[in-house]
Amino acid sequence: MSTPASDRDNIVCEARQVWTVFDDNVVHQNLNLQVHSGQIVALVGGSGSGKTTLLRHIVGLTVPTRGEIFLFGENLHEVDRLKQQRLMNRLGMLFQQGALFSALSVYDNIAFPLRELKQFDEETICRLVMHKLSLVELEPKHGLLLPAQLSGGMIKRVGLARALALEPELLVLDEPTAGLDPDRSKKFVELIKQLKHTLGLTVLFVTHDLDTLAQMADRVAVLADKQIVADCALSELGAVDHPFVNNFFHDISTRMERAQ
Amino acid sequence: MAAASFHIELDQQGRPHIRLHGQWSLRSLENDFAALKTSLAPYFSDPFTSWDLQQVEQLDTAAAAVLWAGWGAKIDNRINLTDEQRKVFDMLGRLDTSIRVRKQPDLMGPLASLGKTTFEFIAHLRDFMQLLGLLFMEIFYVLRRPREFPLREFSANIYKSGVTALPISALLGFMIGIALGYLMSKQLRAFGADIFIVNILGLGIIRELGPMLMAVLVAGRSGSAMTAQIGVMRVTEEIDALTTMGISRILRVVLPKVLGLTFVAPLLVLWTSAWSLLGGAMSANIELGISFRFFFEYLPTVVQPVNLTLSLIKGLLFGFVVTLIACHFGLRVKPNTESLSMSTTSSVVTAITAVILIDAQFAILTRGIGI
Numbered sequence: 001m002s003t004p005a006s007d008r009d010n011i012v013c014e015a016r017q018v019w020t021v022f023d024d025n026v027v028h029q030n031l032n033l034q035v036h037s038g039q040i041v042a043l044v045g046g047s048g049s050g051k052t053t054l055l056r057h058i059v060g061l062t063v064p065t066r067g068e069i070f071l072f073g074e075n076l077h078e079v080d081r082l083k084q085q086r087l088m089n090r091l092g093m094l095f096q097q098g099a100l101f102s103a104l105s106v107y108d109n110i111a112f113p114l115r116e117l118k119q120f121d122e123e124t125i126c127r128l129v130m131h132k133l134s135l136v137e138l139e140p141k142h143g144l145l146l147p148a149q150l151s152g153g154m155i156k157r158v159g160l161a162r163a164l165a166l167e168p169e170l171l172v173l174d175e176p177t178a179g180l181d182p183d184r185s186k187k188f189v190e191l192i193k194q195l196k197h198t199l200g201l202t203v204l205f206v207t208h209d210l211d212t213l214a215q216m217a218d219r220v221a222v223l224a225d226k227q228i229v230a231d232c233a234l235s236e237l238g239a240v241d242h243p244f245v246n247n248f249f250h251d252i253s254t255r256m257e258r259a260q
Numbered sequence: 261m262a263a264a265s266f267h268i269e270l271d272q273q274g275r276p277h278i279r280l281h282g283q284w285s286l287r288s289l290e291n292d293f294a295a296l297k298t299s300l301a302p303y304f305s306d307p308f309t310s311w312d313l314q315q316v317e318q319l320d321t322a323a324a325a326v327l328w329a330g331w332g333a334k335i336d337n338r339i340n341l342t343d344e345q346r347k348v349f350d351m352l353g354r355l356d357t358s359i360r361v362r363k364q365p366d367l368m369g370p371l372a373s374l375g376k377t378t379f380e381f382i383a384h385l386r387d388f389m390q391l392l393g394l395l396f397m398e399i400f401y402v403l404r405r406p407r408e409f410p411l412r413e414f415s416a417n418i419y420k421s422g423v424t425a426l427p428i429s430a431l432l433g434f435m436i437g438i439a440l441g442y443l444m445s446k447q448l449r450a451f452g453a454d455i456f457i458v459n460i461l462g463l464g465i466i467r468e469l470g471p472m473l474m475a476v477l478v479a480g481r482s483g484s485a486m487t488a489q490i491g492v493m494r495v496t497e498e499i500d501a502l503t504t505m506g507i508s509r510i511l512r513v514v515l516p517k518v519l520g521l522t523f524v525a526p527l528l529v530l531w532t533s534a535w536s537l538l539g540g541a542m543s544a545n546i547e548l549g550i551s552f553r554f555f556f557e558y559l560p561t562v563v564q565p566v567n568l569t570l571s572l573i574k575g576l577l578f579g580f581v582v583t584l585i586a587c588h589f590g591l592r593v594k595p596n597t598e599s600l601s602m603s604t605t606s607s608v609v610t611a612i613t614a615v616i617l618i619d620a621q622f623a624i625l626t627r628g629i630g631i
Contacts, residue, residue: 087289102595103596103598119294120294126357127325127328127329130356130357131325131355140357148596166322167285167320167321169287
């Protein structure tokens with residue numbers, strides 16, 4: 001590997017020679033990806049290119065057919081159960097639909113991972129939940145609501161607060177702005193950027209929305225032809241010679257000009 | 261990364277001075293804040309202890325909240341912090357945690373909950389009557405426009421709740437028939453009244469057990485499935501999608517289920533009763549030496565055929581009630597998992613209770629017929 005040793009230390013997650021095969025359908029073919037600490041990395045690609053599948057591999061929901069996924073330098077599926085649980089506590093995931101526990105109130109949703117840790121008393125948990133609510137700019141009274149009573153934007157915020165409950169290093173977002181109107185989506189992106197700054201997060205996200213991408217990403221990993229065909233800063237995408245990337249860069253650069 | 265740790269020094273007057281080291285955060289995997297809190301507990305309560313957090317590499321809000329709670333929710337000059345850490349504690353102090361304060365237990369609580377239950381029961385009854393009314397309106401509508409009849413759904417329901425229930429209802433009926441037949445044979449032989457086993461089994465199974473077994477089976481098997489299905493359709497807004505297409509949800513969702521099961525229920529009763537009788541006859545054959553041929557030739561002479569009619573009417577009624585209750589609870593599911601599980605349970609329990617109550621009524625009303 002050509003990566004220098006100092007650089008290797010701050011790799012948060014890594015996919016090494018990953019193959020994913022569903023029946024006869026090859027989704028990933030010898031795919032490699034590294035996410036370094038402190039970056040906001042966007043994973044982009046056409047519909048059905050296997051973005052969400054890769055994301056699910058990284059957070060340990062599924063296992064690739066071949067190859068390995070490393071999270072904080074460890075292979076999730078090779079460590080024992082306790083270690084696995086503690087490793088997973090170091091990442092927070094925001095699902096596309098929020099995936100809030102519908103039987104629990106907002107407060108209990110956010111308190112859930114804290115209670116599972118069995119290290120805090122209720123008073124401390126309460127303070128921490130209130131802190132997470134204020135981080136995502138919700139008010140204490142929202143804690144009493146049930147997920148069914150929330151609007152789309154609030155569901156995302158609560159999902160984010162729950163993902164942040166254990167102070168993770170890596171935040172994984174699946175379509176963070178899907179289903180939000182442009183104004184809300186812009187605010188949500190700003191919130192994530194601000195949180196990334198204050199909490200020192202590494203963020204990996206999948207999106208279809210070019211505006212979100214242009215506003216948020218430091219780096220872009222483009223998934224096409226079953227592989228990562230480009231992994232660089234947004235502005236450097238123009239130098240990559242690949243039909244999907246060229247097309248994509250054209251769309252995004254007009255947006256970035258408009259934004260400036 | 262070093263795990264969170266602390267170091268205790270005593271000054272000249274013997275007062276402890278505690279220096280915290282390492283990563284006071286959840287990111288360091290070895291940290292256990294419950295243990296740290298326990299070992300620090302004696303110093304938290306000691307007013308002469310001074311604290312130094314200058315050497316802490318990283319302090320996150322979780323660790324800060326534990327320390328904050330330990331210090332009694334205040335920062336004073338015994339605690340030496342960096343500016344960064346002071347900001348974290350100030351922020352924690354400003355948070356409004358009053359939301360956790362729960363209401364005092366209410367003396368009128370039981371009375372209030374009784375009232376609530378009563379109102380809820382009335383609401384259920386009202387909704388159920390409304391559903392029944394709507395269903396009959398749809399039936400009259402379909403009678404006038406037979407082309408609108410949801411034939412595909414109707415036949416799908418016959419298959420799902422009727423045909424696929426055949427093996428299990430046969431097995432259940434047969435087994436219960438054997439058990440009943442065996443017990444009765446033992447008792448009747450003691451009185452030398454062997455022959456009466458045909459009367460008792462015939463009347464008991466055809467008039468009571470067959471319809472009851474079928475109703476319990478259908479409530480548990482198809483009723484719960486219907487409630488869950490309609491419930492999920494409500495959660496995923498499929499029911500609303502139907503309505504926006506101008507399709508009546510009663511006509512397309514409730515009606516085929518109710519008519520399908522009501523149609524197939526009497527047939528299931530016949531099927532279940534037949535297998536029960538076969539099981540009973542087998543027991544009688546083994547225990548009392550009554551031949552199958554004799555059993556089934558003697559049966560129509562001691563059990564009047566009107567009992568079969570009663571049994572089929574019961575089957576119709578039970579099938580109708582079970583499905584209607586299942587649909588009623590399905591349509592009341594709220595979009596969360598708890599409500600879905602509660603509605604499904606209530607659906608099965610209510611259906612079985614209702615069937616037993618109706619059966620008792622039926623037994624009283626038809627006491628002069630066929631016996």
